[in-house]
Amino acid sequence: MDLNEVPSKRKSRLVQGGGWLVPTCLLCTYGFFANLRPSEPFVTPYLLGPDKNLTERQVFNEIYPVWTYSYLALLFPVFLATDYLRYKPVIVLQGLSLIITWFMLLYAQGTLALQFLEFFYGMATATEVAYYSYIYSMVKPSMYQKVTSYCRTATLTGFTVGSVVGQILVSLTNWSLFSLNVISLTCVSIAFATACFLPMPTKSLFFHKNLHYPGDKEVYISDNSHMDSNKYALADSTEAEEIESRIALNSENRSDVKNCSPKNSNGLQSVLKTLWKYFLHCYSSRTLVCWSAWWALSTCGYCQVLNYAQGLWEKVAPSSHSDIYNGSVEAASTLLGAVAVFAVGYIKTSWSTWGELLLALFSVILAITVYIMDTIRNIWVCYVSYVFFRSIYMLLITIATFQIAANLSTECYALVFGVNTFIALVLQTLLTLIVVDSVGLGLDIFTQFKIYGGYFAAISFIFFMSGLYHVMKKCRRQPNTLASSDA
Known part of the structure; x- marks a missing residue:
């Protein structure tokens, strides 16, 4: 049958339906190789070893903090540039930043050079937003769930394979850490080359007209950018209701935050006004503010523990x-x-009632795992505590993701998770500046982890008091509701 004989609308759908495979495969290939870095779990021993011959104070208190500052400084400009440049150039920039980072890791010497290295790594981290946003501009909404799972699986697989390969080469074949960095540089170079072949999107959320495919329903997306985030997408309102029935998503204030859709605004001033309007609209929900607060507070502590865990193990x-x-x-x-x-x-509970108390409980567990890592100076205990720490955080951040994102449309979703990440980075920057940086207190690694344990304990206390108040208020409200219904 001649394609020209197909009605124009049907032809359009055929093209759109088959056009998702190539960009998705390329993006997954990029994500796999960009995260296939066997040397990353061994960066701290490498910097403290004979290749760089740096002191612990130089690494922990002078070099590592630069990543946090760079990430914070670049996050908002990169967010705007990602939308304005339509994703692909920023993905290419991320690949280039990773190449520069690992090239300098191989050949740069001295504190100042490695501080520049941390700046480029901060740029690579900040530009991750483009990787997780690109595919939504290339496929129709009914494909969101499938392509999101593919892309996230590719990054996790790449990271896992890289870690396993690195461990095998170090333990069984006695490869040098320098050689592992050569492999990492090769992998990120392959990722950069792959990014250059990505198709260029024709639309974005704010600066360029957001076209909708015919017949598609409103879409809700959930995401976890950073710091170990897990991306989910719900293809239509029916699937959203099914997910809600399984994990009892909070239904309070949903109608107030659903209907954000961008106007045809191309200027920077107009885009900023639209973002501010969405910000005020979304954060009028108490539920969203509560889960976002835990997101930002916990992500700050989580990133600090991850950044300096290798340093603790080395000590x-x-x-x-x-x-x-x-x-x-x-x-x-x-x-x-x-x-x-x-x-x-598969977790079934009333998150609207017990969510804050459960966050408090698990935050206590996070505090205990960090405290055990710090006080019991046994490497195997440290390893096991770290595994539990990361797993519990991933569990909780995914729940928070569903709680927030199920109430939001795509545009509001991008803004809210961007704001949450920015607040987490501000807090992390303050914590780094005061506790870690040599300009501040410049504390040793064991004292730092005591503070991080206390930090999670403080989060637990805050959410315990808030959750207790919320439950008591809800229990007092029920008799009044029953009495009014009887009347």
């Missing part, structure tokens, strides 16, 4: 005197976290 069991299993631990924590994330869909 407990120096790599120069003992075998290191950082790669195995990272792989195990990722896999167990994936299992925990999968289990979220």
Whole structure:
């Protein structure tokens, strides 16, 4: 049958329906190789070893903090540039930043050079938003759930494979850490080359007209950018209702935050006004504010623990005197976290009633795992505590993701998760500046982890008091509701 004989609307749908495969495969290939970095679990031993010959104070208090500052400074400009440039150029920039990072990791020497390295790594981290946004501009909404799972699986698989390969090469074949960095540089170079072949999107959310495919329903997307986030998408309102019935999503104030849809605004001033309007509209919901607050507070502490966990392990069991299993631990924590994330869909509870108290309970567990890592100076205890810490966080952040994102349309979703990430980075920057940076207190790694444990304990206390008040208020309200219904 001649394609010209197909009616124009049907032809359009055929093109759109078949056009998702190529960009999705390319993006998954990019995500896999960009995260296939066998040397990443061993970066701290590498910097403290003979290749760089840096001191612990230089690494922990002068070099590592630059990543946090760079990430914060670049996040909002990159967010706007991603939408204005329509994703692909920013993905290419991320690939280039990763190449520069690992090239400098191989050949740069001295504190100043490695601080520049951390700046480029901060740029690579900030530009992750383009990777997770690109595919939504290339496929119709009914494909969101499928392509999201593919892309997220590709990144997790790449990270896990990289960690396992790194551990095998270090433990069984006695490869040098320098050689692992060569492999990482090769992999990110393949990712960069793949990004260059990505098709260029024709639309974006704010700066360019957001076209909707005919016959598609309103879409709700859930995401976890950072810091170990897990992306989910619901293809239509029917699927959204099914998910809600399984995990009892909070229904309070939903009507107030659903209907955000951008106007045809191309100027920067107009876009900023639209973003501000969405911000005020979304954060008028108490439920969204509550879950967003936990998101920002916990992500701040989570990132600090992840950033300096290798430093703690190096102090407990120096790599120069003992075998290191950082790669195995990272792989195990990722896999167990994936299992925990999968289990979220089968948890049945009233999150609107008990959500804050459960957050308080699990935040206490996070505080305990960090405290155990700090006080029991046994490397295997540290490893196990770290695995549990990451898994519990992935479980909770996925629940928070569903609670927030099920109430939002695509445009509001992008804004809310961007704001939450920005607030988390501001808090992390303050914590880094005061606790870690040599300009501030410049505390040793064990004292830092005591503070991080206390930080999660404080989060638990805040949400326990808030949750207790909420439950008591709801219990007092029920007799009045029953009395009015009887009347």
